[in-house]
Amino acid sequence: MIEPQRQTGHAPLRPDAGDATAVAEMVADVLRERIVKGQLTPGDRIVERKLSDELNVSRTPIREALKLLRVDGLIEISRHRGAEVAGYTPAEALDLFDVIASLESLAARRLAETITPDVLDHLEILHARMTEYHRTAALEPYFDTNSKIHALVIASCGNPVLIASHSRLMLRAMRGRFMAIMDDNRWSQAVDEHDQLMAALRARDVDRAAQVWGVHLRHTGATVSQMLEMQIAGASRID
Template identity: 40%
Template structure:
């Protein structure tokens, strides 16, 4: 599985349509913002980034416009682009909504997924458990993200999937912050195991409650981290 850090735009623009190219550039920048390689509030050196990625300024600017619609980039006239800031209020509101959406997804997936799909989730969780003790946060995050995505897929509700996709990039960004805190990781892993037990028992109500609690707890932990970081005497810490 390719990790966030491994995704790159091929050097140069040959062979890619203009429309496709700006999406690839957006993907590369999106991953850097989500993982904190481009920190919240950081001004984006557009020309330098274009040279680093290997594209001209046109697809770079188009990519920034796309990321602005996702809430990951702020575009200010005469000031350029910056990675959007992550605020406590924004994060609280985001997790309240995501928790509801993904809890419903867990309930529906519990009712609708096949035995083969359940086995896939077990395999993904085994992989995540293996990575839980590793220093590489990105690989752990990639598997965790895959689990959340597949649960939504297995819910088989296109309206739910569409609503979740509208918030997915912002949710992944703050979720990456939450996953980086070791104190929360052990509890989160147990919540994942509890969810799988509910799936095995085909207990949809329990699956919904567990997954909602899981997302809200992750949100609370992330909010606490952001609040402490924003305090005047807080230690500087990049997500």
């Protein structure tokens, strides 16, 4: 199993990088990436003072960034413990990815019906790059490219309601997607499912595209749920 690197540093943000809202968004982006890639895990506390010193920004945009992340469902804020990274249960993982699977399956169906040569070419380039990252076990570049493929399928489906609904759910699901590819067997299975999607899109096979992509996301949800179950079991043995 591949272990993600836990990084504690980040290049300081420029205090003059824009207005307070822009700085808050930058801070939120830093924290989102750390949560998604396991540098911050469920239950970890986010200490305003330490983050302010690290990123070289005042505590006001830090607080605004934390509010944004709470709306996203990525952190919880309480009076006594402050800001903590949120998680989800095995059952919640299944429910979350079941809904995402339905949305992405519909997006794949619509895309197969209407795909243009330009979009297909773009997907081909990303797919080739992603499979090479898998071959060389380059986890983070793989994940970033994989995410671009999923985003392009959604963005190109032509349904703005679907796009908006999917966007909010994916903020919580990204951490689970990264967890899933840390399982070597699931990682290889996921690449095969991407191969199948590309074949369906090349053939304009709408039913096959929808079926493959729905299964792909449900497999991810099942893997995340199983990994969370294992974490709970491991914690119980330690206790």
